Structures are given as structure tokens and as C-alpha cells.
Amino acid sequence: MACLPCLVLDHDDTVVASTPTIHYPAFLDAMRILRPEVNWSLQEYVLYNFEPGFEAICREMLHLTDEEMLVEQKVWKQWTSTHVPPMFPGMAELLRRYRDAGGIICVASHSSEEMIRRDYRIHCGFEPELVFGWDLPPAKRKPAPYALKEIMRHYGLAPNELLMVDDLKPGWQMAQRCGVPFAFAGWGCEVQPVRAFMKKHSAHPLDAIAQLAPLLGL
Structure with missing residues (x-):
């Protein structure tokens, strides 16, 4: 595990x-x-x-x-x-390593579940376990706490057994509301005002995908 x-x-x-x-x-x-x-x-x-x-x-x-x-x-x-968007270099390899080690991968996004699962199949060769996307009613989408609460309920996990990774405020706000640790995905954001805010408010401000591995225990 x-x-x-x-x-x-x-x-x-x-x-x-x-x-x-x-x-x-x-x-x-x-x-x-x-x-x-x-x-x-x-x-x-x-x-x-x-x-x-x-x-x-x-x-x-x-x-x-x-x-x-x-x-x-x-x-x-x-x-x-x-159109299939490119996956950031190194991300697919990291996610496969984490999954092979027994980790659970879930997604909370404003994209549709269908497209998210398609992207994972193409780039990673597997699908996430649970996906909470734009298909949900507005009251259940990020930054609402629904996704994280449902993940914790489904797997019987405590907040500190999860890590939320996002490049924008909705994921950070959702994590805050649930007491879940948050990491800023700085490799996906090049706009300085956004980077400055997210790095200031993140427990784990990351600049490179490789920096995520230690947080996962890899």
C-alpha cells in the first residue's frame, strides 16, 4: 500500500x-x-x-x-x-507508479467525466476510480465539498489520508472546507498573479511533477 x-x-x-x-x-x-x-x-x-x-x-x-x-x-x-489534450510529461508514469503501489486515484474537475476517463485511458492505460466532473449538479461541483466528502465516505478515509492537487482556487477552497491537505500544481500555471496567490495559500506549492512523488510516499 x-x-x-x-x-x-x-x-x-x-x-x-x-x-x-x-x-x-x-x-x-x-x-x-x-x-x-x-x-x-x-x-x-x-x-x-x-x-x-x-x-x-x-x-x-x-x-x-x-x-x-x-x-x-x-x-x-x-x-x-x-481533441485529446496532452498529458504533462512525467505525469502518466507517476500515476502508474502510485496506482501500482496501491494508491487510489480520484478526480474532481470541471471537465466532463466522459472526457476525463478518455484522457486517462489514452495516456495512462487505466481510468480513475471515482470522477466528480461538470456533469454533477452545480451545488455538488468544486468548490463545494461534495467530492472530497464522498471519497472519504466511500473509502472510509480521514482527511489526512487524502491529498488534493489543483492549479486553481476551487480545489484549494474545497480542500480547505474538508480539512484535506492541498498541493498547488504549479507546472500547469504560467500566469504570475495566479501562481503568486496559489503558492502563498498552498501547504505544498509545487513547481514540478517530480516534487509530487514524495508526498505520495513514492
Whole structure:
């Protein structure tokens, strides 16, 4: 058995480099249809996703209607269903080592469960045990504590037997609410204001995937 019983991972920009390769270009495609005047840089897109968050971007900044939200979601689904994001170098090997050592791998993400499981099958050759994605009702998505509480209930684990790894605030907020240790996935974030906040507020501010291994007991 691995020293750490359960690893809970965010997906986008923690395990796979999906914002620059999928989510950002999908957003630009949607904006060409819905708001042609919006042409944010990748850094602007990441900053706005950090604060105020994607829901607020759509509703409060861009004032998208319900009908326009459906268009945005359709464009996003077209991109996510036809593009497989690359996994960060070294991540697949680390996750296979951890799983072979007896560790439990779960995912709490704002991506869909179907796409998360697909990415793991392609890159790792296995699927996570439990996945809590965008398919959940809004009240159960990060930063709500539902995913971590359900993982602990399902496996009979205490908060200190889990590690939550994320590159943005929702995972950190969820971990805080449950008393679960948190590690910042700094290898997936290059925007300095975001990095500065996450490193300041993380018990384990990581810059490289290799730094995650000791936290897992590997």
C-alpha cells in the first residue's frame, strides 16, 4: 500500500495541458459567434477564469443569455470531443507508479467525466476510480465539498489520508472546507498573479511533477 491512500486530482492544467490546446481556442471560436469584439489573450483568459471564474465570465462580464450559453457549450463540446489534450510529461508514469503501489486515484474537475476517463485511458492505460466532473449538479461541483466528502465516505478515509492537487482556487477552497491537505500544481500555471496567490495559500506549492512523488510516499 502506498504511504498516501488517496490522491485527488484536478484535471485541466493539473494532469493535462488543456487550456492552451482546447479550452482557450474553443472559447475564441464561441466568441467569434457570440461576441466578435472579444479577443482575449491566453493570459487574460486564464486570469479571468481565476477571478471571477468561468460562470461569472459568461453571465456577468459577457452577459450571455441562456440561449447563448447553449451555443458556447456546443462549441466547447465539439472541441473536447474531437481533441485529446496532452498529458504533462512525467505525469502518466507517476500515476502508474502510485496506482501500482496501491494508491487510489480520484478526480474532481470541471471537465466532463466522459472526457476525463478518455484522457486517462489514452495516456495512462487505466481510468480513475471515482470522477466528480461538470456533469454533477452545480451545488455538488468544486468548490463545494461534495467530492472530497464522498471519497472519504466511500473509502472510509480521514482527511489526512487524502491529498488534493489543483492549479486553481476551487480545489484549494474545497480542500480547505474538508480539512484535506492541498498541493498547488504549479507546472500547469504560467500566469504570475495566479501562481503568486496559489503558492502563498498552498501547504505544498509545487513547481514540478517530480516534487509530487514524495508526498505520495513514492
